[in-house]
Amino acid sequence: MDAYEFIKEAIILGKLEPGMRLGEETLAKELNLSRTPIREAIKQLEAEGLVIPLKRGVGVRRFTKEDIREIYDLRTLLESYAASQAAIHRTEDDLIALAKANELYEHSIEDTSHLDMKSVRRIVKVNQTFHEAIVAASKNSHLRFHISKVVVVPIVFRSFYWYNDFQLKQSLEVHKIIFEAIKNREPERARIAMHEHIFQGRDNVLRHLDDSEISHLLKEEVK
Amino acid sequence: MDAYEFIKEAIILGKLEPGMRLGEETLAKELNLSRTPIREAIKQLEAEGLVIPLKRGVGVRRFTKEDIREIYDLRTLLESYAASQAAIHRTEDDLIALAKANELYEHSIEDTSHLDMKSVRRIVKVNQTFHEAIVAASKNSHLRFHISKVVVVPIVFRSFYWYNDFQLKQSLEVHKIIFEAIKNREPERARIAMHEHIFQGRDNVLRHLDDSEISHLLKEEVK
DNA sequence: GGTTGACTATTTGTATACAAACGGATAAAT
DNA sequence: ATTTATCCGTTTGTATACAAATAGTCAACC
Missing domain, CATH: 1.20.120.530 (GntR ligand-binding domain-like)
Structure with missing residues (x-):
């Protein structure tokens, strides 16, 4: 399973709650990958509007x-x-x-x-x-x-x-x-x-x- | 100017023609960056559908x-x-x-x-x-x-x-x-x-x- | 006691190094 | 001559190393 699918699924299932920030290192360890592919997956999700940039890094978007x-x-x-x-x-x-x-x-x-x-x-x-x-x-x-x-x-x-x-x-x-x-x-x-x-x-x-x-x-x- | 804006602009202005493949090394040199931020920009453009994955790498999408x-x-x-x-x-x-x-x-x-x-x-x-x-x-x-x-x-x-x-x-x-x-x-x-x-x-x-x-x-x- | 400032630790952003896959070219065989 | 197989070069995909920035903590001063 690739990083994009994994993170998206986690957001959809609520395992990553709105407002929660996405730690690259954490996700990388969880998926046995380096940070590079994680960051690319996050960039895609950002383009789709599911995650938003924080002051540092990104977090799960909270919909009002x-x-x-x-x-x-x-x-x-x-x-x-x-x-x-x-x-x-x-x-x-x-x-x-x-x-x-x-x-x-x-x-x-x-x-x-x-x-x-x-x-x-x-x-x-x-x-x-x-x-x-x-x-x-x-x-x-x-x-x-x-x-x-x-x-x-x-x-x-x-x-x-x-x-x-x-x-x-x-x-x-x-x-x-x-x-x-x-x-x-x-x-x-x-x-x-x-x-x-x-x-x-x-x-x-x-x-x-x-x-x-x-x-x-x-x-x-x-x- | 960041990589995303630059590449998108290039596609819009036709400097990168449809079907043309996006060489990471080339773009990196042109922007005085390493391949890492280039790849992230490309991932965003991919999520928007402006570029599509080729067998190797990505190319400017050709709209039919x-x-x-x-x-x-x-x-x-x-x-x-x-x-x-x-x-x-x-x-x-x-x-x-x-x-x-x-x-x-x-x-x-x-x-x-x-x-x-x-x-x-x-x-x-x-x-x-x-x-x-x-x-x-x-x-x-x-x-x-x-x-x-x-x-x-x-x-x-x-x-x-x-x-x-x-x-x-x-x-x-x-x-x-x-x-x-x-x-x-x-x-x-x-x-x-x-x-x-x-x-x-x-x-x-x-x-x-x-x-x-x-x-x-x-x-x-x-x- | 609260506020401000500096220091430190953690985390992101970027560069580079290394591994793997793809494509093209050359050569051999039918 | 055409086709197939192997090798090599180029380019991508991933990992790691390094630089920069932010947040958190501790201490000192008001």
């Missing part, structure tokens, strides 16, 4: 409430466009992949009696598969590239952890509607459905942030 | 006609959204910056009797200022971040060089309409005007590519 609002707006725009494009450009293979991802999503929700850490993480992953399949069907590689960078932020922020299983079941229904729209080549219906879908997620997350029961996640600030 | 089509679609989406958001969130200061940028644009077109290399480059720069001012007024830093990466591609591709001065004058008119819409807080009008504006550029570029008089730019392929 405002960041989350902006990111969700952007993601809504990009993914609803992707859905509409998918309805135009999708092939039969895309449909198969889409159906399969959706089926997996359905199963992983049904198999989950209550939402613990592990099951949420599994659902996140399957959900991602569905969304990625749509983006792939849109046949715009640059759109895909930028969406992949945008989507990482809510994951790092742990947005998904604030869903309840009613919302999850509702998501499944919307997924099915989106699938049908793409299958039937109805760009506008696909776009609107996806727009609602992500905006719903946005609202849910922002509501929780306003409740500020988890606002401690945001309290400290990197110097 | 399909890339340009995708990029312009994406840019249309992002910037027309930015315009609509700007119409909502713009402050008085934003309007001042916008008016100023537009005035500069008007002057630099009027001062240009015919389109040589130098004047085109100046117009590109001023045009960029106007577009950036709109994005800034949208008050979404993440949107801004991604647009900045998307916009670079047409510049590297030299899309602007295929404009004639009638089209430039027409652009100015549209800029004024967009400005008015943002000033009057009309998001939808701003969005549509921007959409038309960029799509016009897209069509112009793609038409030229189809004419294939400049298709030699695309012919060789990096191994």
Whole structure:
């Protein structure tokens, strides 16, 4: 496993918490590498905006409430466009992949009696598969590239952890509607459905942030 | 000047041509640096998609006609959204910056009797200022971040060089309409005007590519 | 007691040295 | 003559060494 993947994974899984600084020597020892490849990996993550420069070195970026609002707006725009494009450009293979991802999503929700850490993480992953399949069907590689960078932020922020299983079941229904729209080549219906879908997620997350029961996640600030 | 800026500038100005490979030792000597900081700069550019890995080392990315089509679609989406958001969130200061940028644009077109290399480059720069001012007024830093990466591609591709001065004058008119819409807080009008504006550029570029008089730019392929 | 200053230790930034991989050229064989 | 195999040169990838900067500590002075 290379340094970039390792560090990114660590940030996504929360093993490296926001605000935490990335010690090069430490990471190097952990990966049995010298500092050189570590530094290069960090430079990449910096270009993606996952880590930010500190006075000395870099630290895991801490996303504010405002960041989350902006990111969700952007993601809504990009993914609803992707859905509409998918309805135009999708092939039969895309449909198969889409159906399969959706089926997996359905199963992983049904198999989950209550939402613990592990099951949420599994659902996140399957959900991602569905969304990625749509983006792939849109046949715009640059759109895909930028969406992949945008989507990482809510994951790092742990947005998904604030869903309840009613919302999850509702998501499944919307997924099915989106699938049908793409299958039937109805760009506008696909776009609107996806727009609602992500905006719903946005609202849910922002509501929780306003409740500020988890606002401690945001309290400290990197110097 | 640091390595990242230097190499990026070189790519934008065409001093490093598409497909050309980036020799670390060469760049290091040119910048009076060792290979280490050069490599880090290259890693950043790689993360942004301006350079791509070759079998050995990296080379300046060659954008295909399909890339340009995708990029312009994406840019249309992002910037027309930015315009609509700007119409909502713009402050008085934003309007001042916008008016100023537009005035500069008007002057630099009027001062240009015919389109040589130098004047085109100046117009590109001023045009960029106007577009950036709109994005800034949208008050979404993440949107801004991604647009900045998307916009670079047409510049590297030299899309602007295929404009004639009638089209430039027409652009100015549209800029004024967009400005008015943002000033009057009309998001939808701003969005549509921007959409038309960029799509016009897209069509112009793609038409030229189809004419294939400049298709030699695309012919060789990096191994 | 708190604040300021200097010293030290740790960590980053850069340069260089070394190992490995790739490409090109030359030569031999079919 | 064309193709294949081996060798060598060049360039990248990684490790290490060294220089510079920052933060933390301890002490002295107000």
